[in-house]
Amino acid sequence: MPQRSSRWVPGNHFELLENGEEFFPRVFDAIASARHEVMLETFILWEDKIGQALHTAMLTAAQRGVQVHALVDGFGSAGLSRQFVGSLVEAGVQLRIFDPGRSILGQRTNLLRRMHRKIVVVDNEVGFIGGINYSADHVADFGPEAKQDYAVQVRGPIVAQLRNYTREAVLGRAPRWRPWPARASADTAGHVAPGAAQGWATAQPAHRGEADAIFVTRDNHHHTNDIERHYRVALRAARHRVVIANAYFFPGYRFIRDMRRAARRGVDVRLILQGQPDMAIVRTAASMLYDHLLQAGVRIYEYCDRPLHGKVALVDDEWATVGSSNLDPLSLSLNLEANVVIRDRAFNTHLMSRLSHLMEHSCKQVDVPAPSRWDGLRLLRSYAMFHLMRWFPTWAGWLPRHEPVIQLARPGDGDETGSTGGGPQGGDGKRNPDTGAMA
Template sequence: MQRPRPSRWVPGNHFTLLENGEGFFPRVFEAIAQARREVILETFILFDDKIGRELHAALLQAARNGAEVHVLVDGFGSPDLPEDFIGELVNAGVRFRIFDPGRRLFGQRLNVLRRMHRKIVVVDGEIGFIGGINYSADHVADYGPEAKQDYSVEVRGPIVAHMLRFARDAVMPPPKPRRRRRQESNAVPELPRAGTADAIFVTRDNHNHTNDIERHYRVALRAARERVVIANAYFFPGYRFIREMRRAARRGVDVRLILQGQPDMPIVRTAASMLYDHLLRAGVRIYEYCDRPLHGKVALVDGEWSTVGSSNLDPLSLSLNLEANVVIRDKDFNATLYERLDHLMQHSCRQVEATPPSRWDGLRLLRSYFLFHVMRWFPSWAGWLPRHEPEISLVGAAADASAPDTSRRPSAT
């Protein structure tokens, strides 16, 4: 038994790209329903719709199998779940927790910042899932034109041990006096090799890992020599991130950016478009995905480096929310991801053209100057925004004396 080292490349893993709900939901529901020992699931959104009910059935089956089942949902992203939906799970032995349930004022939620935005599943300590897909019907095509385009990965190999230990800490944070015992109980076995991919499990929180995900992106951009493809739903990153993209393009790297052309929130496209001229003039190629809302958070660099996860490239994900990505170093996975993103660019995107020079160039330059300084200092300003210590509340019958983690502050918020 050993404790994983979270910031080093872990060899011997295998990753399977799962595109949209059609690729993701059957695999994750099957894995959960076949669990025999343990299921840990974290998600930002869980709705009581046809997808939520399929997950509900899989969790109940895992509990009937004798598995210890833990579910953590965000109180803002998953509001108003019916009592019978949660009650059936709790009565079956599922430990159902809500991250920061929060209060309402005139029907409006007040705790809108610093959300638990991760999407992680670990089953029996051997198979993991991570990405951007929530448990709601708008991730499958039959939802209609508002169905989301998104990605996740199925994970096997030693990196799953890192995901497992992190997930256990997140849903079962014991009180501080038991810290030594906690370290021992959350040690996980070293898993056998399952493939050839190196990987790092990377998280972002508001204490010790405030910029880890963005830092991995910037390091990869700095090292890029051939190509960069970033597909991200909410794009308004920091000054240093934009600077690395521009530098890569100017030294001859083929830098491509896939953003929302039909966003689920109009302000998303407005914010991203304010950066277009600055990026295009440096040689970055920008594509807007137009078939439906883009919800993905994936990227690749050259022929090996890739990342998939929950983190957008906007101020909320990079400076406030709790996020989790996996960084992958593998030629085969990189090629698969590039093939799928290239298909989007070829068949479902329109390429954005640079704005011709005009008498308004001075105004655009002034606007860019202002925007970059806002982005440059936003991580510091984020610390001044309203904050509180979120709590994890254990719901229902399981919240008794035998469950000491009821309404406890999480270890990484």
């Protein structure tokens, strides 16, 4: 397999999209304007008002002759009704399920090594990548559990890399790295994709801005630590500030060590984590690292307005990253993830302003604990957790591993009864706890 390039691709324009209110209209408008092709990957697609809106957008595009390919995860998007799936398939949408799993005694067994990416590419012209799934809990009117999250819209040459990679994935192939789109790629039946002969699929997108970018993915074969490596290189190069906002924070030993070293050499290192987590274990796991980080000078903020779902970071005045990867064992050692690394002063400045607003208005800063008789026990716990973390990549290799199946949906697939609200959410908009996952 060709090795992935880590060279910066110049000439891109990135726009930060905060929460579903900014993200969903942009994606649905792009699909509505599609002329040739829509490529979409998502971990979660629920049959609620957001999922129905995406359903309508894809169905309408397919009916007017656009090639629409979608890949959803079999764990995150379980429970889609036969009507929901069947109407897409009948309209010509190529819907595929990544590693669909069966329930045994009411428990699903396909928990590990999930397809966790969230990418959309339309006509090789505009792309979207980030952490936002297609579910109503990404918009504010969901209520107190609505998620705080981020994605980016991008135009420019890097879109070709997103399109090329995503096309390989949604067609059920092992994604291969190619710096620009292949010539007249074929679909699964061996036919040349409509529109390829006209050249739209082979044209390199024009320069649209001043941002350099690298598209970075994580898999379980050839790129097992690429996303973490980019984070760690940036931490080691940091000179005056680092801000990381991440929903599920429990990284490895080397990552924590690089954060501590940056703080100790005078870098302002800030960490924004969940103060109102969607799963209690999230805060418990992260808090076990607090002493170790605080003692080194890292400043920790807990976001308390609602659950934090973001996966973004910035370093100094130019470097930033947005994507699907959490900083926990699932994302760093098991799941299939995708981030974009951005080098652009204007984007970095805007992201910093939004994260500063979060820290000033919606977070509480975690203080260094006051001395107490429990200091020894607390520090022992922190020390033990810190050093145990160095082994989790090895443990991940012992966990069940198999070659995932990507199944093309056909009429009649889906849940026989469906649900009034669809998928992991019922019509009342409340989460079904059996389907909870780190999204």
